Structures are given as structure tokens and as C-alpha cells.
Amino acid sequence: MNGYFITGTDTDIGKTIIAGGIAGVLREKGYDVGVYKPVQSGHLVHHSEGDAARLKGLSGVEDPVEDICPYALEEPLAPILALNRAGQKVTLHDLQKGYVHLKEKHEFMIVEGAGGLAVPYVHDGLVVDAAKMFELPLVIVARPNLGTVNHTLLTIDYAMQRGIQVAGVIISGYREEMAGISERSNPDMIQSYSGIPVLGVVPWIDGLDSREKVLETVRKSIKWDQIQITC
Numbered sequence: 001m002n003g004y005f006i007t008g009t010d011t012d013i014g015k016t017i018i019a020g021g022i023a024g025v026l027r028e029k030g031y032d033v034g035v036y037k038p039v040q041s042g043h044l045v046h047h048s049e050g051d052a053a054r055l056k057g058l059s060g061v062e063d064p065v066e067d068i069c070p071y072a073l074e075e076p077l078a079p080i081l082a083l084n085r086a087g088q089k090v091t092l093h094d095l096q097k098g099y100v101h102l103k104e105k106h107e108f109m110i111v112e113g114a115g116g117l118a119v120p121y122v123h124d125g126l127v128v129d130a131a132k133m134f135e136l137p138l139v140i141v142a143r144p145n146l147g148t149v150n151h152t153l154l155t156i157d158y159a160m161q162r163g164i165q166v167a168g169v170i171i172s173g174y175r176e177e178m179a180g181i182s183e184r185s186n187p188d189m190i191q192s193y194s195g196i197p198v199l200g201v202v203p204w205i206d207g208l209d210s211r212e213k214v215l216e217t218v219r220k221s222i223k224w225d226q227i228q229i230t231c
Contacts, residue, residue, distance in 0.1 A: 003109035004167060005136040007127065007159075009151035011115040014172030015141045016051045018202065019112040020058025021218030022227070024211070026108065027060050031229060034106030035059045037069040038095040038130065039083070039114055039121060042076035045069050055112065058211055063102065070098045080120040090122045092133055099134055108229055111136060117158055128162050137167035139199065142190070144174040146182040149189050156194050168199035168226065175204045199223050 006019040016037075023033045035055045043050030045065055052069030061068070071090050073082035083090050103109055114121060117128040131138060138159050142152045152169055159166050169190055174183065187198040200222035207213050 002103075002107065003111065003134075003136045004139045005111045005113065005131045005134055006139050006141060007113045007117050007131065007155070008141045009116055009143065009148065009155050011119075013141050013143060014202070015112050016054050017058070017205065017214060018139070018141050018170055018172055018218070019110050020055045021202075021214050022222065023055070023059035023061070023110045024215045025219050025222070025224075026227075026229070028215070032107040033059065033061070034063065034102045034109050035061055035068055036099055036102050036109060036111045038071065038098060038111070039079040039090070040069045040072040041079050041082040041114065042074070043072065044074050045072035051112065058214055059110070060211075061106075063105070067098070067102060070094075078120050079114050080122060083122065092122060092125045092130060095122065095130055096133055109134075109136070117155060117162075128158065128164070131159070132162055132164055137165045139167055140169045141172050142169055144171050144179070144183045144186060144201070148186050149193065152190050153194055156196055166196050167228070168197045169194075170199050170222070171201040173204045174201050197223075197226055199226050 006015050008015045023035050026033045037052050037055055040051050045052050052065050056065050056068055073086050075082045111134055113127040119127045121127045140155050142148045156166050191198050202221040205217050
């Protein structure tokens with residue numbers, strides 16, 4: 001195992017915070033971790049609020065942001081639609097080339113997808129096809145609220161049907177002050193019905209512009225003894 005592919009049960013769910021936070025904490029621990037966001041829609045590559053810039057900032061890598069995210073589109077659309085409207089034909093092979101370039105520089109890779117596994121991604125594949133191509137175990141980022149058990153179990157089943165190993169689930173954006181029976185029960189229910197471990201419950205983070213706060217929260221919330229690293 002030389003990394004993780006971070007996906008979600010939906011879009012706008014905290015994947016970048018989890019991916020960048022895990023990478024940043026592991027780098028603090030002395031691991032040589034790289035980050036990769038193959039396709040980004042909604043912001044151009046240098047935009048400070050884009051996923052690529054946040055990944056770079058949270059992880060602390062020195063790689064150029066253009067290497068971290070080789071394909072960035074301004075329109076907030078499904079990646080393939082944004083690519084088509086920008087007149088760019090991008091294939092899975094193109095994404096693989098960017099991955100290999102970074103993989104040769106780092107011993108461990110954190111790759112962040114876009115939205116969920118069934119999101120139309122590039123000319124010849126969905127996000128799930130990219131995840132399978134990279135041959136990395138999957139970490140699924142899920143919401144804390146009612147409905148997340150259904151969304152998470154469906155994502156796990158879909159990944160397994162495609163032959164992808166699911167390493168675990170991370171609940172993102174948990175608000176203790178707003179949590180009811182559902183929010184408190186969801187992690188155990190996900191583990192019970194799927195057999196997949198919940199690797200952590202990460203609280204809602206106010207002030208995402210603070211790298212220190214994000215890393216501190218992720219550091220305290222993840223079960224690091226269940227994060228497997230071979231470099």
C-alpha cells in the first residue's frame with residue numbers, strides 16, 4: 001500500500017480538508033507524502049479557495065500547484081461537463097501520467113477525487129474508473145447526519161463491485177451541539193452493516209483558513225493506528 005484515494009458520498013463534503021489534513025499530519029510525522037487532485041472544477045488552479053491550493057497548503061508539500069492539479073476549470077460543474085465546455089479532451093491516461101510524475105517524487109500518495117465515485121469525470125471514465133486505475137485503497141468521506149448510512153453503504157458496495165479495496169470511512173463535519181440520536185449512532189451503524197471501519201469522526205471546523213487548526217482537529221480525530229502506511 002502506497003497511499004489512499006479519498007472519495008465522498010457526495011460533493012462539498014469535506015474531502016479536501018480530510019485529504020490535506022491527513023497528508024499534513026503524516027508529513028509532520030516524518031512521512032514523505034504527496035497530494036494529487038487530478039481534476040478540479042469551480043476554481044482555476046491558483047485560486048486560493050480551490051481544492052488544489054488548499055491541498056498544497058494543508059499538506060505542506062513543495063510541489064507546484066500545477067502538478068498537484070493538472071486540470072482545473074472555472075465553472076462549478078461535473079468535471080467532464082466543465083472540461084467539454086472548456087474544449088479540453090482529458091483521458092484516464094492523462095490523469096495517470098500526472099499521478100506517476102508525483103508518485104516518483106514521493107513514497108506515499110493521497111489522491112482526492114471529485115464528488116462521489118459515480119461522478120462523470122473525464123472523456124473515458126467516471127471517478128471510480130480513476131480510483132481503480134490508481135490501485136489505491138479507498139477512504140470514503142461521509143456526512144454525519146441522517147441519510148449518511150444509506151449513502152455510505154451504497155458507496156462501499158459500488159466500490160467493492162468494481163474491485164476496489166475500501167480501507168475505511170471518515171465522518172466529516174460532526175457538530176456535537178447539534179447531534180441527535182442519528183448522528184451519534186451513524187458510525188456504529190456504518191461499521192456494523194458494512195464491516196468497514198470508521199477511521200474517525202472529524203468535527204466541524206470553523207476557520208478553514210487556519211492550517212494549524214485544521215491539522216490539530218484532524219490529528220485528534222483520526223484513529224492513526226488504523227492508517228496503514230508502507231513506504
